[in-house]
Amino acid sequence: MMKSFTGKTVFDGVAVGKILFYGKKEEVVKREKVEDTDAEISRLEEAVKDSTDQLGMLYEKALKEVGEANAAIFEIHQMMLQDEDFLDAIRNMIRTQNVNAEYATASTGDHFSQMFASMEDEYMRARAADVKDISERLIRVLARVEEKEIEGEEQVIIIAEDLAPSETVQLDKSKVLAFVTRLGSSNSHTAILARTMNIPALIGVEIDPEWDGKMGAVDGAKATLYLEPDESTLEMIAQKKRRQDEYKKMLLELKGKETVAPDGRKINLYANIGNIGDAGSALYNDAEGIGLFRSEFLYLEKDHYPTEEEQFQAYKAVAETMAGKKVIIRTLDIGADKQVDYFEMEKEENPAMGYRAIRICLDRTHIFKTQLRALFRASAYGNISIMYPMIISVQEVQQIKQIVDEVTLELSQQGIAFKKVEQGIMIETPAAAMISDLLAKEVDFFSIGTNDLTQYTLAIDRQNPKLDAIYDPHHEAVLRLIELVVQNGHKEGIWVGICGELAADTALTERFLEMGIDELSVSPTFILGVRKAVRECNRQQADNK
Amino acid sequence: MKDFQYKVMDPIGIHARPAGLLVKEAMKFGSSITLEKGGKSVDAKRIMAVMGLGVKQGEEVTVKADGADEEAAIVALRSFFQSNF
Numbered sequence: 112m113m114k115s116f117t118g119k120t121v122f123d124g125v126a127v128g129k130i131l132f133y134g135k136k137e138e139v140v141k142r143e144k145v146e147d148t149d150a151e152i153s154r155l156e157e158a159v160k161d162s163t164d165q166l167g168m169l170y171e172k173a174l175k176e177v178g179e180a181n182a183a184i185f186e187i188h189q190m191m192l193q194d195e196d197f198l199d200a201i202r203n204m205i206r207t208q209n210v211n212a213e214y215a216t217a218s219t220g221d222h223f224s225q226m227f228a229s230m231e232d233e234y235m236r237a238r239a240a241d242v243k244d245i246s247e248r249l250i251r252v253l254a255r256v257e258e259k260e261i262e263g264e265e266q267v268i269i270i271a272e273d274l275a276p277s278e279t280v281q282l283d284k285s286k287v288l289a290f291v292t293r294l295g296s297s298n299s300h301t302a303i304l305a306r307t308m309n310i311p312a313l314i315g316v317e318i319d320p321e322w323d324g325k326m327g328a329v330d331g332a333k334a335t336l337y338l339e340p341d342e343s344t345l346e347m348i349a350q351k352k353r354r355q356d357e358y359k360k361m362l363l364e365l366k367g368k369e370t371v372a373p374d375g376r377k378i379n380l381y382a383n384i385g386n387i388g389d390a391g392s393a394l395y396n397d398a399e400g401i402g403l404f405r406s407e408f409l410y411l412e413k414d415h416y417p418t419e420e421e422q423f424q425a426y427k428a429v430a431e432t433m434a435g436k437k438v439i440i441r442t443l444d445i446g447a448d449k450q451v452d453y454f455e456m457e458k459e460e461n462p463a464m465g466y467r468a469i470r471i472c473l474d475r476t477h478i479f480k481t482q483l484r485a486l487f488r489a490s491a492y493g494n495i496s497i498m499y500p501m502i503i504s505v506q507e508v509q510q511i512k513q514i515v516d517e518v519t520l521e522l523s524q525q526g527i528a529f530k531k532v533e534q535g536i537m538i539e540t541p542a543a544a545m546i547s548d549l550l551a552k553e554v555d556f557f558s559i560g561t562n563d564l565t566q567y568t569l570a571i572d573r574q575n576p577k578l579d580a581i582y583d584p585h586h587e588a589v590l591r592l593i594e595l596v597v598q599n600g601h602k603e604g605i606w607v608g609i610c611g612e613l614a615a616d617t618a619l620t621e622r623f624l625e626m627g628i629d630e631l632s633v634s635p636t637f638i639l640g641v642r643k644a645v646r647e648c649n650r651q652q653a654d655n656k
Numbered sequence: 657m658k659d660f661q662y663k664v665m666d667p668i669g670i671h672a673r674p675a676g677l678l679v680k681e682a683m684k685f686g687s688s689i690t691l692e693k694g695g696k697s698v699d700a701k702r703i704m705a706v707m708g709l710g711v712k713q714g715e716e717v718t719v720k721a722d723g724a725d726e727e728a729a730i731v732a733l734r735s736f737f738q739s740n741f
Binding site for chain 2: 183184186187190191194195196197223226227230231232235238241242420424
């Protein structure tokens with residue numbers, strides 16, 4: 112009988128295969144009496160050296176697979192393992208109590224991890240798990256227990272209570288079809304890793320070690336694990352899997368290739384992301400930069416205004432992760448369908464056309480200034496551009512520039528480093544599209560937000576399902592506006608891109624190329640599909656039409 | 657002996673990764689370097705102790721260097737704190 116178990120999807124995808132329960136073997140550490148304590152201490156030193164080497168290899172592996180920011184944890188583990196206070200405590204215990212190194216390590220590890228577990232700060236409490244992780248590693252090396260690996264050549268669905276970052280990195284990913292865990296959060300290391308490596312992953316599933324060896328099927332779209340799936344489920348999964356495999360094939364073919372049309376015209380193909388974790392996915396899918404980093408998550412996740420420092424750290428992290436590639440950060444776009452309590456906004460009849468985005472920023476300038484300061488400070492750490500949403504007039508842009516001048520002057524006076532930052536605007540209102548000739552004189556680039564532009568041009572509320580049938584994203588009015596914006600932008604020598612959903616619509620790629628679009632920014636998983644469309648687009652034929 | 661005081665601005669405080677960087681920075685110097693918070697003082701070259709101090713945003717710490725290269729250590733650490741915390 113097939114059974115199904117639902118959790119939460121951290122990375123979408125499907126998989127069918129044998130289930131492997133990945134459980135930590137509970138190492139029972141026995142207390143033994145040791146006569147030659149000097150020999151025991153040198154055995155400890157050897158094990159520390161070997162464990163440090165292991166962590167070094169893990170660091171190198173993680174560096175290649177998931178980037179510096181996610182690999183750094185192993186470097187920290189190395190330093191913790193070599194910490195003299197930690198080692199002294201172990202040595203002391205061996206010497207004074209005549210116990211074996213395994214026991215002394217376990218007991219010292221417990222002691223240190225309790226110190227962190229008792230701290231007030233939640234972030235610091237999480238360090239208790241790190242201490243446990245390194246102590247267990249040291250004990251395994253001392254006791255010569257092999258690390259658990261996936262045996263055999265068969266690919267498996269890994270189920271586990273939870274996975275430590277070191278475990279996830281260690282696993283041979285070519286054998287992993289999917290991860291399913293009971294614990295963990297969408298922001299855990301394992302989740303980030305799964306997304307970065309395109310491995311389907313579910314969390315919050317009530318797994319059972321008894322499933323080990325049974326057949327399973329994972330469907331990310333439904334956040335479901337099927338145990339001993341029946342014929343029709345397998346068929347459904349197989350179909351989805353065929354599509355997924357085609358994508359993976361494409362990934363292999365197109366990763367590292369240029370986004371260039373047969374006639375030689377190059378498009379900048381960037382990714383839209385909504386938080387720092389997505390940057391990994393953008394890199395994995397070979398984004399050439401970030402075309403839209405929505406800064407709202409910083410505001411939506413909190414119950415207070417994010418401080419300059421909090422914002423600075425987030426922007427800096429993305430800039431560093433993208434390592435010199437362009438990162439276009441959009442300033443606060445809150446209001447309409449995205450509401451935050453602490454902004455204390457009045458209820459509106461028509462929020463989509465109401466007090467939102469740049470309108471709030473130009474009214475509550477202290478919020479805007481905080482964000483701009485954070486953005487300019489972060490500019491010193493990478494290649495950041497800033498983009499302003501919901502523009503309808505030249506005056507707004509001039510007002511923005513004045514505030515930017517104030518902010519940069521302040522930073523220079525305080526001796527804080529920042530770089531020259533490209534500044535552009537979103538074209539998402541018909542007004543902005545119509546006066547794009549005037550706006551182009553004021554900014555460095557345009558990015559067309561097709562979702563809002565379509566809704567405002569067609570006067571169709573995106574949130575109203577009754578209107579779905581007449582909501583036509585290919586409406587000629589919208590396409591003509593896009594073309595107008597490209598022409599006006601180019602006349603002033605600035606680049607023009609699209610960052611709305613339409614950018615990923617490969618039925619339009621050829622048309623966009625004809626218009627002369629310079630950049631397309633899409634969700635990470637659409638990048639290679641669009642690259643394929645650009646590379647295969649037959650422009651000669653289009654020209655001869 | 658040289659020292660300076662610093663108020664931590666970083667929202668998460670001196671957490672794992674920056675603590676690691678701080679220890680690395682401190683290791684570059686022969687002087688003994690300590691980090692103090694609220695009367696508690698730890699060796700800045702020992703990561704568990706630095707993390708164990710649990711320095712949070714808004715808290716003030718004192719960094720002390722004592723030894724032959726204390727001058728250089730303080731200059732380097734001050735700029736390290738400014739750019740990381």
